[in-house]
Structures are given as structure tokens and as C-alpha cells.
Amino acid sequence: MREIDLHVHTTASDGTCAPAEAVKLAADSGLRAVAITDHDSAHGYPEAALAGAALGVEVVPGIEISTKFGRSVHILGYYIDPLSPEIKPVLDWVVQDRDERNKKMAALMAADGLPVSYEQMHERFGEVIGRPHFARVLVELGLADSVNDAFDKYVEKGRKYYVGRTIFPIERSIEVIRAAGGVPVLAHPFQYRLDDAGLRELIEHCLESGLQGMECRYSGYDTDMTAYLLRLAEEYRLLPTGGSDFHGANKPKISLGSGISGELAVPYEYLERLKEAAGSF
16 A cells, blocks of 8 residues: 655755655655655755644654665665764764765866856755756756766766765664664665675675665565565565655656556555654654
8 A cells, every 4th residue: 555655855965855845745645654865864854844744744754874885775764863963973974075076076067168166056956965966957058868868978987077975884874873763774675786695695784783674665666576575574574664765856757655657555554663663652
């Protein structure tokens, strides 16, 4: 049953909907609850929570931290305390590292004569800037047909304007989420293009640091993919979660709550189990 969406991005990171707007969309879609899981940021939660209270939508404080285990891996955290002294210095460090990367990307574009500056990016897009924002500018300049095209041509790894970041260790990411009162969950497992042995290795490594859940229902995952992940979650005693990875116009094919082709349906039961694990309610 389609009741919740536990993977939603807003303008607090690289989404195009303001937090309150995302919650309004959830209400219009008939969802009971959403989790605001912006990249390396919890700044969107207060606004979303106020909107949720007014619209009758339960809003879960969350985050998505970029980590590395041989390759880029994302860890979701649910029911974190955004004001926790454990997580604030980590997020401050991540923001500083990201800002340094953004300055270098803007400088590369400016060196090619493109009207792009770090200050203008901040004025236009706000505090949190990511590669999708640079991609949107490249589309507007006529250098790409779409955000995806801009990634493929200019800002994906190995391309002209790509600059890497210092990635936070996966073990530390899980530890920080737990220290902030949250429940750490492995995001979109099939996105890492691992075979069964590789995915098991990743799960077992994360379990050693305190992983508690795995995203089993996700945009584009068919019945067989979901069933496989649910079996793995049961085998490793991980909580199953699910979400769309909604980004608004930055991922236009993904609809909040329903995924790409209506394949996503996340039951409220998943959220109840997360609450129990967090001990928040």
C-alpha cells in the first residue's frame, strides 16, 4: 500500500521543492508520512515539520550522508536529532569540503569564459549547492539538453568540470547517525552495481558499525528486485525501508510517493518499525 515516502530531497540540498512545498505535495498525494533526507543537511526539517503539522502529514527528521566503501555509497539516517552535538561538527566539515569543491568547479567554468561564479550560485540556489545546480546552469547556457545530459558531458566523474570531494568514511557515518539518536539505513542498494557477494560484503561491513536497515523499495525497482532485497533484509535482520529519492525537477521522472512508473508503494508498517528502533515515540 502506498502510504509513506522515506526518501525526499528539498532545496535544503539538491531538490527543487522547498521543504513545505514537498510536504504539501505529499498531502496532495494522499501520503501519511514523509522523511526529509537531504544530502549532508538537516536544515529542511523545521520548515517541513511545521507544514506537516498544518497539513496532517507526519514528517520524519532524516539525512542522507555520502560515504565510501570502495565506491560511493549513501547512508540514510532516520529520527536523528538535528541539533545533536555529535552530528553538527560532522555536517560543518562536510559543508566546508563541499564549498571548496564548488569554488573549484565555478573557477573551472569561469576560466572557459562561462558566466558562472561561486557567489552567483549561492545567491541563486541558497546555502547548499551541488552538481545538479551546476548542471542546471549549463542547460540554461545551452551547453546541454538536460540535467542528465549536463552530467554526462561536464560534471560527472572524469568530465571537464568535475571536482571530487573528500568522502566521509562509511563506518563513521553510521556511528554519527546512531550517536545523534538516529537509525542508519543503507540507501538504494542496487545503485552500487554489486553482485550478490559484493552486496553481502557491503552489508556485513556496515553491520559491524551498527547498520540497522536497508532501503528495499525504491524508484525503478521491480517486484523481483524488491523481493530479493527483502529476503536479504530478513536474513541480516535489517529493517526494510522505502522511498522515491524525490528531487523535484532535478529528477523529473521520479514522482513523490510513487516512483517512476507507479511501481513504488511503501507501507506505514515500515515507519512504525523505524520508530521502535529509534525509541523516539
